[in-house]
Amino acid sequence: MAELTSKERVIKFFKKEPIDTMPVFSGMGTVVIQAVNEMGVKFAQVHTTAELLAGSALKSSEMCGLDAVVVPYDMATVAQAVGCGLTLYENSADILYPTVPNKWETLEAVDIPADFMKRARMPIVDEAFNILIKDGRFAVGAWQLGPFTLAGQIIELGLLLKGAKKNKEAVEAFLTKMTDIVIESIKHYESLGVDFLNIREMGSGTDLLSPKMWNSLIQPHLTRIFSALKTPAVLHICGGTDMIVPLMNQCGADALSFDQKNTLAKTREVVGNDVIVLGNFDPYGTMVQMENPADVETVVKKCIDDGVDAVWPGCDLWPDVKLDNIKAWVKTSKEYGKKRSPVIGRI
Amino acid sequence: MSKSKEELLKALAEAVVEYDEDACKELSQEVLDNPNTLTPMEAVMNGLAAGMEEVGRLYDTHEYFVPEVLMCADALYAGLGILRPHIPKAEAGVNAQVVIGSIQGDVHDIGKNLVKMMFDVAGWGVHDLGRDVPLEQFVEKQLDTNSEVVAMSAMMTTTMLGMKKVIAMIKEKNPECLIMLGGAPVTKDVANLFGADGYADSAGNAVSEGIKMIGRLREFQASKK
Numbered sequence A: 001m002a003e004l005t006s007k008e009r010v011i012k013f014f015k016k017e018p019i020d021t022m023p024v025f026s027g028m029g030t031v032v033i034q035a036v037n038e039m040g041v042k043f044a045q046v047h048t049t050a051e052l053l054a055g056s057a058l059k060s061s062e063m064c065g066l067d068a069v070v071v072p073y074d075m076a077t078v079a080q081a082v083g084c085g086l087t088l089y090e091n092s093a094d095i096l097y098p099t100v101p102n103k104w105e106t107l108e109a110v111d112i113p114a115d116f117m118k119r120a121r122m123p124i125v126d127e128a129f130n131i132l133i134k135d136g137r138f139a140v141g142a143w144q145l146g147p148f149t150l151a152g153q154i155i156e157l158g159l160l161l162k163g164a165k166k167n168k169e170a171v172e173a174f175l176t177k178m179t180d181i182v183i184e185s186i187k188h189y190e191s192l193g194v195d196f197l198n199i200r201e202m203g204s205g206t207d208l209l210s211p212k213m214w215n216s217l218i219q220p221h222l223t224r225i226f227s228a229l230k231t232p233a234v235l236h237i238c239g240g241t242d243m244i245v246p247l248m249n250q251c252g253a254d255a256l257s258f259d260q261k262n263t264l265a266k267t268r269e270v271v272g273n274d275v276i277v278l279g280n281f282d283p284y285g286t287m288v289q290m291e292n293p294a295d296v297e298t299v300v301k302k303c304i305d306d307g308v309d310a311v312w313p314g315c316d317l318w319p320d321v322k323l324d325n326i327k328a329w330v331k332t333s334k335e336y337g338k339k340r341s342p343v344i345g346r347i
Numbered sequence B: 001m002s003k004s005k006e007e008l009l010k011a012l013a014e015a016v017v018e019y020d021e022d023a024c025k026e027l028s029q030e031v032l033d034n035p036n037t038l039t040p041m042e043a044v045m046n047g048l049a050a051g052m053e054e055v056g057r058l059y060d061t062h063e064y065f066v067p068e069v070l071m072c073a074d075a076l077y078a079g080l081g082i083l084r085p086h087i088p089k090a091e092a093g094v095n096a097q098v099v100i101g102s103i104q105g106d107v108h109d110i111g112k113n114l115v116k117m118m119f120d121v122a123g124w125g126v127h128d129l130g131r132d133v134p135l136e137q138f139v140e141k142q143l144d145t146n147s148e149v150v151a152m153s154a155m156m157t158t159t160m161l162g163m164k165k166v167i168a169m170i171k172e173k174n175p176e177c178l179i180m181l182g183g184a185p186v187t188k189d190v191a192n193l194f195g196a197d198g199y200a201d202s203a204g205n206a207v208s209e210g211i212k213m214i215g216r217l218r219e220f221q222a223s224k225k
């Protein structure tokens, strides 16, 4: 049986072609602190140059045995580029992701520079993709926030949530603007030649919005995004999603990704065997907290038994993982995932 | 015809539940205009706050989601803004202060803001540090204001660890300061482990927990004398 390379395995996976075994990767950050330490830099630094960003992604996937690399690691790149600033936490002893310090106070005040793709760290991310693609060993994944979550990075989420009921037209217009940004940036990553895309509309689950509101406020924009993309694209939402699975499945994504709050076996029943399903272990609870890799094995097997096509973390890996736990994730996926998954056959 | 006490309370509660800011303002003004019907304190506690309690119930049963809850909170604040200045200090309940904020690295603040609102309603002096609050700021603000309680929110398992550091820093400077923790990944056990004095799983329970904490402290102080 022909062994596929990591990159081939992931590309075929998204084409729904038969592969040798289950790929092990994520569409969200998989940087691990062991890789960052080995490079002799602090976590706060890796977000600041293309070499460190790409280098830490490559080293992490090498160390862990993953099939893909994904950058960037923080959600603040676009918000920073449109002028909302960046907090890096360079002096903190803990691992903290960069965040956005200055959000706009009102919808009207928001002023998006036309050349935002050339500002702040956007060129660094581009260059990191170029390095990753040139390296060629791993499938390369790009992601962008969904319009609602992106909006929450540049204005107060509360304004948006209240506005969705009280000021519907203004919010609608604003989300259309956000959708344009999402499409512009993700199409750009597509043009660089990445292998797969992930749209993370993570702030939109039923922890915050009703299914009804999701249907009217979120779905039309996501549908527009997915119809604009040619590269295989995932829709990821974390938090409560059980009630919106059918709605998510109508957006036109090639794959759906959920976190640990989703009842995955039920979800697979609902969506059938046409769409790739990814998920759904708790990244912190599994990779950081579990003391025994055998427990990780149990979690990974459960995901596979529930009907995923590849076992994904429910969110970014928390960098401070136990490498033995990661190895258990990789090993169990490859061995227990030798048999076909609901959507993807085997060679 | 002016409203009876019951009618007025019911209307206030309904205005909160229906997130009708204007009605909340008008009704609150009506309370002030009819001092023989209802005191401002009663209007807050048995009108506005009672409405918010119902909102909490609707949220728990998935009839309301966060957007509705936030709008109800706005309506409540609209009424509170009018009534609060007319509540005599002595009547304002516990007469305590709380410093509140979301811990460094954590930009989640929706839950924290709801907790803050409950303290506001209950008449506490509230010092809101916002979100992504540097650890030392909790310590400094507590010392500046001499607040009885410091309430911290963390929504990520990872930022939660910062709270442990703040507790140590505060207790070193001021062992009698009471610390309350909350947020999705925080449990009663975690709060105990970190050395906190209290924990609440929801905004609804935060204030009563705060009052209990203060009660325990006062008992302890009395027993020492």
Ligand code: B12
Binding pocket: A075, A097, A098, A099, A149, A152, A153, A157, A158, A202, A203, A204, A205, A207, A208, A238, A239, A240, A259, A284, A314, A315, A316, B066, B105, B106, B107, B108, B109, B110, B111, B112, B114, B115, B151, B152, B153, B154, B155, B156, B157, B158, B180, B181, B182, B183, B184, B185, B199, B200, B201, B202, B203, B204, B206
């Ligand atoms: C909305 C949201 C966001 C918004 C936040 C906007 C804002 N202004 O708050 C945005 C999109 C910006 C966001 C970003 C991120 N998020 Co987020 N987010 C959420 C989400 C969906 C809902 C949180 C919420 O507001 N709930 C509604 C309120 C009303 O409930 P609550 O917060 O639990 O508060 C109640 C109680 O907990 C309690 N309480 C809260 N605080 C306090 C304090 C005290 C003192 C007391 C007594 C009680 C108390 O009372 C409140 C009212 O009853 C949760 C999912 C979830 N299920 O919680 C994820 C979640 C919290 N996010 C998560 C993550 C990982 C992130 C990100 C790192 C991005 C990512 N990779 O997904 C970033 C990082 C941001 C950062 N550095 O802080 C994870 C955390 C995982 C973990 N355990 O560590 C969650 C759980 C999602 C998930 N399943 O992975 N997020």
